[in-house]
Amino acid sequence: MIEELVGLLVIFVLAMFVGFEVITKVPPTLHTPLMSGSNAISGITIIGALVMAGRGQSRAASILGLVAVVFAMINVVGGFLVTDRMLRMFRRDKKEQR
Amino acid sequence: MIEELVGLLVIFVLAMFVGFEVITKVPPTLHTPLMSGSNAISGITIIGALVMAGRGQSRAASILGLVAVVFAMINVVGGFLVTDRMLRMFRRDKKEQR
Amino acid sequence: MAGLAKLAYLLAAVLFILGLKRLSSPATARSGNWLASFGMLIAIVTTLAFGGILTWPMIIIGIVVGSAIGATFARMVEMTAMPQMVALLNGFGGGASALVASAELLRSLQAGAIIPLNVAVTIPLSVLIGSVTFSGSVIAFGKLQELVTGRAVTYPLQKSFNGFLFAGILAVGIWVVLQPSSTLALGILVAAALVLGILSVIPIGGADMPVVISLLNSYSGIAAATTGFVISNEGLIISGALVGASGLILTNIMCKAMNRSLANVLFGAFGAHATAALGPVGIEGRGVRSITAEDGAMMLAYARLVVFCPGYGLAVAQAQHEVRELADILEGRGVEVKYAIHPVAGRMPGHMNVLLAEADVPYDKLYDMDEINPEFSRTDVSVVIGANDVVNPSARTPGSELSGMPILDVDKSDNVIVLKRSMRPGFAGIDNPLFFDPKTSMLFGDAKSSVKNLIEEVKAL
Amino acid sequence: MAGLAKLAYLLAAVLFILGLKRLSSPATARSGNWLASFGMLIAIVTTLAFGGILTWPMIIIGIVVGSAIGATFARMVEMTAMPQMVALLNGFGGGASALVASAELLRSLQAGAIIPLNVAVTIPLSVLIGSVTFSGSVIAFGKLQELVTGRAVTYPLQKSFNGFLFAGILAVGIWVVLQPSSTLALGILVAAALVLGILSVIPIGGADMPVVISLLNSYSGIAAATTGFVISNEGLIISGALVGASGLILTNIMCKAMNRSLANVLFGAFGAHATAALGPVGIEGRGVRSITAEDGAMMLAYARLVVFCPGYGLAVAQAQHEVRELADILEGRGVEVKYAIHPVAGRMPGHMNVLLAEADVPYDKLYDMDEINPEFSRTDVSVVIGANDVVNPSARTPGSELSGMPILDVDKSDNVIVLKRSMRPGFAGIDNPLFFDPKTSMLFGDAKSSVKNLIEEVKAL
Numbered sequence A, B: 001m002i003e004e005l006v007g008l009l010v011i012f013v014l015a016m017f018v019g020f021e022v023i024t025k026v027p028p029t030l031h032t033p034l035m036s037g038s039n040a041i042s043g044i045t046i047i048g049a050l051v052m053a054g055r056g057q058s059r060a061a062s063i064l065g066l067v068a069v070v071f072a073m074i075n076v077v078g079g080f081l082v083t084d085r086m087l088r089m090f091r092r093d094k095k096e097q098r
Numbered sequence C, D: 001m002a003g004l005a006k007l008a009y010l011l012a013a014v015l016f017i018l019g020l021k022r023l024s025s026p027a028t029a030r031s032g033n034w035l036a037s038f039g040m041l042i043a044i045v046t047t048l049a050f051g052g053i054l055t056w057p058m059i060i061i062g063i064v065v066g067s068a069i070g071a072t073f074a075r076m077v078e079m080t081a082m083p084q085m086v087a088l089l090n091g092f093g094g095g096a097s098a099l100v101a102s103a104e105l106l107r108s109l110q111a112g113a114i115i116p117l118n119v120a121v122t123i124p125l126s127v128l129i130g131s132v133t134f135s136g137s138v139i140a141f142g143k144l145q146e147l148v149t150g151r152a153v154t155y156p157l158q159k160s161f162n163g164f165l166f167a168g169i170l171a172v173g174i175w176v177v178l179q180p181s182s183t184l185a186l187g188i189l190v191a192a193a194l195v196l197g198i199l200s201v202i203p204i205g206g207a208d209m210p211v212v213i214s215l216l217n218s219y220s221g222i223a224a225a226t227t228g229f230v231i232s233n234e235g236l237i238i239s240g241a242l243v244g245a246s247g248l249i250l251t252n253i254m255c256k257a258m259n260r261s262l263a264n265v266l267f268g269a270f271g272a273h274a275t276a277a278l279g280p281v282g283i284e285g286r287g288v289r290s291i292t293a294e295d296g297a298m299m300l301a302y303a304r305l306v307v308f309c310p311g312y313g314l315a316v317a318q319a320q321h322e323v324r325e326l327a328d329i330l331e332g333r334g335v336e337v338k339y340a341i342h343p344v345a346g347r348m349p350g351h352m353n354v355l356l357a358e359a360d361v362p363y364d365k366l367y368d369m370d371e372i373n374p375e376f377s378r379t380d381v382s383v384v385i386g387a388n389d390v391v392n393p394s395a396r397t398p399g400s401e402l403s404g405m406p407i408l409d410v411d412k413s414d415n416v417i418v419l420k421r422s423m424r425p426g427f428a429g430i431d432n433p434l435f436f437d438p439k440t441s442m443l444f445g446d447a448k449s450s451v452k453n454l455i456e457e458v459k460a461l
């Protein structure tokens, strides 16, 4: 049990490193889209929510799961779409484009 | 079993990402020490070698393990020391140092 | 099967990482966002296929309703309201994490399973972080949307009370760990965590909300990762850690650019006395030169290099399209135009970039503070559009609230035109000596109408 | 216990990562190397404490002997022999991986355990990669140390034979997977892999060895990671992946800087006809200006900016200390001196940097190709010290072996002095039009003695 936990911890630590390295490379120009985009990624709880809503083992758990699905989907869909809306606006100077 | 293997694969993939991100930041000046230093890190097989040499369950395994310990220790000790020897030589211009 | 599902989650996580990597340049950023959302799709489909889903109606309702609400939000939101939007979405994410962890506890109890210690520890943790993120984000949203007062609300013994509350939460958390079967304990934990979220954000001034949101964003990542520990899912852990790291880095960048510590932002009640600082303090006896749009147009039209320095006022006035038009007209006359972007101009990191991008300003005309500062000495006219703190030279002298914060060196340019409505200070609540500089001309009025007037006058020349 | 050990291995891996991160600047690199070696110490101590070690004599002997040999190597090796040294160490690492995997198989058989499929697959993989790395590295060492011919050895049907061998190895590998109890199969696998390592490196020219070493370094990382899969150890997997990534990146950088594909390096038999290309081909009828050290000293002493461009010849002549002395003397006379470092000058990445660092040249005087190239137009004298291919202007025109490789633009400077022993070509085996440029003066002789003469003459002025 403890061993499994440590295994997951290893993954967490490595992912933190990847996160730090990758995020520090994002230029200030893109910090707002980064915020909304990474926010959308945190909606990954959706996978937990789906399991809770769908296994139907307990009425209470299903209802909580349903609300969780709604919340997480708002986060995911809203986050990715709004990020795309922002990023669509960024463009290089046309004159300098080849 | 397959699940455990995939868990290890997750770690491998993440570590690869960390490796790529971290190594691409090493400037060309330090590529030779990087080669010898990362080489020393690959001597991490020493931990497998120690177990093989020390558990003493099988004579043949122990002997192979012993050779592996010698090889890995050459790699580790030689690698780190020679890297240190190189890095000791790198210095900034004294005049520009405060 | 389980192995295949794990592989699919790994693929999703890899897509998230690759997506974030593509955010390192505006040219590839959009495709990166699509990669990440594709990763999310894979994760969802994998869960639907291998997650042991039995009752579909709930799921379908949830997905449809959630997606519809999310899509509507994304479509309706004004670009100037982005900070609120992020806060709100963030709150939903945190809330979902707390709900999942609670549901898992209820489910295990129902199934009569014995809850192993590691799960018993991670569940209350996940519930706590998720609930604080939820209520904190909602308050941050309220402050930015001006539904709740933007002032830093302070009251006596505030910190002691919050400390007490936090201690109480720890106690309840341990109660849940020791006796996971008590739904009462879980309920108290959720309630207390929600109150903690509200009470920790209420005393923070509206203008500090972006830091708070970024920190809460980091929390929501950590909440997702904790949930991953609860249900042993590597995908959740990796994605949560990515978001956690991202939030921490952004928080750190904002604090550094404001030259304040995170503790000062969270507990300093910055902006509690904002109203007190308003008004023409220290103006008496010093001259301020006020000009008309006609004078301003004259200066701009015959300049060689003009640098626009936008700030929060640009967002308030929504003047980005007019600014762009003015720049086009000036460029048509042969004037070189650049934009100077301070790292904390506006109210969230990259705020100005998004606004100007909306107005179709090419991103290679936007210059970071470090790039543009050496240019001011050869600048004929700097136009400060609704910025204040980020061009306040008193940041260079010790003893001021802004001391040590790096600023745009507009006072090095030959002339400065400042567009704002009054002599009132900006977010930091302190006076700006720039306005009294002999080089400076004030063009009072709402930025949008001022810029419009400038356009008219330049055209008339 | 096992949990604690895992935590310790995680700590070791984190130290490796932090150590590599510190290699991003020469100022922090040394501490980074110490961090990494500290991580290794933690990994070793953890294994000794929790690894179920029973018989200590073997272990102690192994550690003492290995450390002594490693330390001696590290102390004795000449800086100019670094490429060989890395090759040799690399071979030992790969060998160790293969031995560990073989031992694990023998141990499991002895213990009568049933070998699960995943282990049965990863063992032969680890043995294969490790053995190829071992024998390949030894041959690379031999070529660089000139114990084996440095020429690309080719013979008829070479590729077909190697392909055949590889297919055979795959077959034996499957045999081991299906019948892990057969030590005969294991033995054949090891032998065949060793032969494959030798035969794949033999046909590669001596000067391409750095690419091979870097690739083998990557293999040794992958071998370690595979061993980690065999014994389910996260520490091995992470470290192996780090090394694997590092080797791949360096290989890629070298190939790019030479403008050749990896396939061309591995299978192109570059340098097979090196002797044929030697000799004064194409020199007839064209003028080469040969000067004395006195003439050269004159040019250098009265220049404003001198750029030194070292190459492989610097390493051969071991002239780094003399070059540094010459630079000091020139600087004493008010001449500005810079060093131009081409990414593949010498025989391994960063080769010149290490040599010049040994001679105490401060690293902020060394300029990358991209930094220095714009400077050549204002350079009075470029001094090419034992470099050839990296300053060959025919790389700019299509149709040459070097076409497309970026070069140092020494021919843009006012004067060029080339220090080499003869008109013979460099590694790529092609003539260099630079030597026939009217701006160029050749100072023939061993670089060390030529530079010594220059020092004398400048002093005498």
Ligand SMILES: NC(=O)c1ccc[n+]([C@@H]2O[C@H](COP(=O)([O-])OP(=O)(O)OC[C@H]3O[C@@H](n4cnc5c(N)ncnc54)[C@H](OP(=O)(O)O)[C@@H]3O)[C@@H](O)[C@H]2O)c1
Pocket (backbone or CB within 6 Å): C207, C208, C209, C210, C211, C254, C258, C310, C311, C312, C313, C314, C316, C317, C343, C344, C345, C346, C347, C348, C349, C350, C351, C385, C386, C387, C388, C389, C390, C391, C419, C420, C421, C422, C423, C424, C425, C426, C427, C428, C445, C446, C447, C448
């Ligand atoms: N960007 C971030 O991430 C972030 C995060 C947290 C905190 N902050 C803080 O926010 C501040 C940002 O500095 P800043 O210079 O951008 O803004 P600022 O210092 O808050 O000043 C904005 C100015 O705009 C003027 N203004 C408001 N509405 C206007 C309108 N409609 N037309 C014309 N002018 C208008 C205001 O003056 P009038 O009222 O006289 O018009 C005000 O002085 C910094 O102190 C920073 O530390 C930023």
Ligand SMILES: NC(=O)c1ccc[n+]([C@@H]2O[C@H](COP(=O)([O-])OP(=O)(O)OC[C@H]3O[C@@H](n4cnc5c(N)ncnc54)[C@H](OP(=O)(O)O)[C@@H]3O)[C@@H](O)[C@H]2O)c1
Pocket (backbone or CB within 6 Å): D207, D208, D209, D210, D211, D254, D257, D258, D310, D311, D312, D313, D314, D316, D317, D343, D344, D345, D346, D347, D348, D349, D350, D351, D385, D386, D387, D388, D389, D390, D391, D419, D420, D421, D422, D423, D424, D425, D426, D427, D428, D445, D446, D447, D448
């Ligand atoms: N750095 C790497 O990572 C790497 C890896 C693989 C391949 N390579 C290849 O190696 C080559 C490196 O280019 P390079 O310009 O540095 O070297 P080069 O092209 O090999 O030329 C070296 C020159 O140094 C001269 N030389 C040798 N010994 C000398 C001595 N004792 N005194 C004076 N001169 C001496 C030789 O001419 P004489 O015989 O006339 O004296 C020779 O022309 C490139 O082609 C590159 O692609 C580099």
